[in-house]
Amino acid sequence: MISNSSEAKDQPGAFAPPKARVSFLKRRQALGWLRQISIRLTVPLVLIVIWVIVSEMELIRPLFLPPPGQMKQAFENLDSLLPQAILTTTTMTLTGFAIGTAVGTLMGLIMAYSRIIREFLGTVFDFLRPVPVFALIPLFILWFGIGRAPQVALIAMGTSVILGVTTLEAIRNVPPIYIRAALTLGANRRRIYRTIILPYIIPHLIGAIRVSAAASWGLDVAAEFMGSQQGLGYLIILQQTYLRTSGIILLVIVYSILAFITDMVIAFIEAHITRWTERRTSGGIVASIIGLA
Amino acid sequence: MAQQNREPGQPKIRLEHLFFGYEKQFVIEDFSLEINDREFVSIVGPSGCGKTTLLNMIAGLLQPTQGQIWLDNIHPDHPGPDRTMVFQSDAVFPWYTVEQNIEYGLKATQKPRKERRETVDRLLHLVGLEADRKKFPRQLSGGMRKRVDIARAMALQPKVLLMDEPFAALDVLTKERLQEDFLDIWTSTPMTVVFVTHDLEEALFLSQRVVVMSRNPGRVEKVVNIPLIHPRRLVVKTSAEFQEIRRDLVEVMYAMHGGLEAR
Numbered sequence: 249m250i251s252n253s254s255e256a257k258d259q260p261g262a263f264a265p266p267k268a269r270v271s272f273l274k275r276r277q278a279l280g281w282l283r284q285i286s287i288r289l290t291v292p293l294v295l296i297v298i299w300v301i302v303s304e305m306e307l308i309r310p311l312f313l314p315p316p317g318q319m320k321q322a323f324e325n326l327d328s329l330l331p332q333a334i335l336t337t338t339t340m341t342l343t344g345f346a347i348g349t350a351v352g353t354l355m356g357l358i359m360a361y362s363r364i365i366r367e368f369l370g371t372v373f374d375f376l377r378p379v380p381v382f383a384l385i386p387l388f389i390l391w392f393g394i395g396r397a398p399q400v401a402l403i404a405m406g407t408s409v410i411l412g413v414t415t416l417e418a419i420r421n422v423p424p425i426y427i428r429a430a431l432t433l434g435a436n437r438r439r440i441y442r443t444i445i446l447p448y449i450i451p452h453l454i455g456a457i458r459v460s461a462a463a464s465w466g467l468d469v470a471a472e473f474m475g476s477q478q479g480l481g482y483l484i485i486l487q488q489t490y491l492r493t494s495g496i497i498l499l500v501i502v503y504s505i506l507a508f509i510t511d512m513v514i515a516f517i518e519a520h521i522t523r524w525t526e527r528r529t530s531g532g533i534v535a536s537i538i539g540l541a
Numbered sequence: 542m543a544q545q546n547r548e549p550g551q552p553k554i555r556l557e558h559l560f561f562g563y564e565k566q567f568v569i570e571d572f573s574l575e576i577n578d579r580e581f582v583s584i585v586g587p588s589g590c591g592k593t594t595l596l597n598m599i600a601g602l603l604q605p606t607q608g609q610i611w612l613d614n615i616h617p618d619h620p621g622p623d624r625t626m627v628f629q630s631d632a633v634f635p636w637y638t639v640e641q642n643i644e645y646g647l648k649a650t651q652k653p654r655k656e657r658r659e660t661v662d663r664l665l666h667l668v669g670l671e672a673d674r675k676k677f678p679r680q681l682s683g684g685m686r687k688r689v690d691i692a693r694a695m696a697l698q699p700k701v702l703l704m705d706e707p708f709a710a711l712d713v714l715t716k717e718r719l720q721e722d723f724l725d726i727w728t729s730t731p732m733t734v735v736f737v738t739h740d741l742e743e744a745l746f747l748s749q750r751v752v753v754m755s756r757n758p759g760r761v762e763k764v765v766n767i768p769l770i771h772p773r774r775l776v777v778k779t780s781a782e783f784q785e786i787r788r789d790l791v792e793v794m795y796a797m798h799g800g801l802e803a804r
């Protein structure tokens with residue numbers, strides 16, 4: 249009945265590049281990848297070179313910084329213990345992280361949803377928020393003993409505080425216009441939470457989720473230091489007792505890789521659930537200014 | 542299909558001595574107006590005179606400090622699907638696709654799936670966005686997003702449609718096209734429309750009655766009937782009759798604001 253040809257022209261994809269240009273673009277893209285990889289690897293490579301030079305020239309005692317050659321030996325020493333330790337540590341960290349993220353987000357949502365609950369829990373929440381979770385480790389061990397449960401609880405607590413605060417703050421920033429629109433369309437409070445507030449805050453929570461994922465690995469190390477009979481953190485303490493510096497470095501690298509993979513997975517998931525966000529359309533100079541390209 | 546039975550019926554909306562203040566001062570002061578069933582009324586006034594505030598009160602999003610609003614025979618103290626709204630700023634939900642946006646109110650009011658499908662299809666056709674149903678709002682132009690907004694508000698078949706400067710942010714061509722399209726839609730749908738704008742020409746072209754609002758305090762300055770017959774086409778804007786009414790109203794607005802705010 250009504251056409252909108254005058255508006256149809258500014259749709260994306262209306263102008264497809266000619267074929268010759270496509271292959272040119274592909275080649276440029278491939279070059280771009282090479283360039284990117286080499287840029288990304290420069291700093292790690294330089295650091296390794298410095299490491300080799302420093303230890304070859306014996307500028308630092310091997311006890312403090314072992315030569316790279318010793319890493320292989322360290323790996324052989326720990327080889328048989330690593331799989332089990334990685335499994336234990338990863339399970340505990342991710343469990344604590346998952347519980348903490350869920351509980352924290354839920355707490356934030358509930359506190360925004362209900363004024364009574366907010367006033368009821370608000371004071372406790374405000375008190376707990378600035379407490380350094382690491383300081384609670386000895387208490388947790390005293391109360392719950394050594395074992396997986398207190399460690400998971402500790403990680404969950406650290407994570408949930410971060411997520412709780414961020415969620416509450418993100419909800420307060422939901423533009424009122426969306427809520428007004430939903431109200432006039434007949435939505436009730438519950439539906440508004442499910443269909444407006446939740447989708448709106450998710451992209452705003454991703455940053456906090458990534459921060460708390462990283463913090464989870466840190467909390468896990470600390471928890472394992474304090475009392476544990478298995479896991480990567482426990483192995484680090486073991487290496488320290490025998491003064492095996494190379495073993496410590498190896499285990500730290502393992503931790504880093506695990507944390508890195510977690511972060512990549514979160515970033516991947518984010519890209520899929522926030523397809524609607526405005527920044528996906530940023531290109532050119534805008535993208536370069538806000539650090540997207 | 543033109544539904545020409547647009548003689549004044551019973552008043553659909555009655556605003557009686559409305560007062561509203563956000564802080565100490567009243568923004569709306571002693572505002573009274575009756576709007577008939579299936580009427581197309583425009584409210585014109587300079588920005589900041591309280592047009593959005595007034596619509597929010599009719600929508601049930603704000604409660605008047607004093608005075609009464611009647612919708613048929615009830616006081617609407619809460620938003621309801623019988624009065625939907627097209628907002629001044631972009632209010633299409635960016636996380637939903639075009640069709641999900643249009644379906645939103647139908648889901649909220651628990652319409653059965655089959656009815657939802659049919660209504661969404663009908664409205665997509667009505668606003669000419671069938672090809673874009675799976676797109677996200679960020680992939681659309683401003684004019685297309687406004688079409689989504691209008692379709693979303695109309696999906697519930699409201700008795701009253703409240704429109705808050707819906708076309709103000711658009712370029713002239715898109716705007717005029719949407720004005721004409723929207724008039725067609727209104728002609729074929731039994732709806733009372735309260736259309737707020739700061740654009741006098743837009744108000745004259747669209748509506749049967751124009752209410753000129755004053756600022757500080759916001760109240761009714763003048764009410765004018767527009768005798769041009771519907772359906773109207775854009776060319777009517779160049780007619781002598783149209784220009785004459787326009788001249789009269791411009792004078793009213795100049796007199797009101799010392800020539801600064803009116804256009």
Ligand SMILES: Nc1ncnc2c1ncn2[C@@H]1O[C@H](COP(=O)(O)OP(=O)(O)O)[C@@H](O)[C@H]1O
Pocket residue numbers: 563564568586587588589590591592593594595
């Ligand atoms: N939430 C608010 N709090 C305080 N003052 C407001 C608020 N919203 C609007 N106002 C004031 O009320 C007056 C009328 O606003 P509004 O209804 O938005 O006018 P219009 O839609 O005609 O431009 C303006 O002076 C504006 O500054």
Ligand SMILES: [Mg+2]
Pocket residue numbers: 592593594629705706
């Ligand atoms: Mg306004």
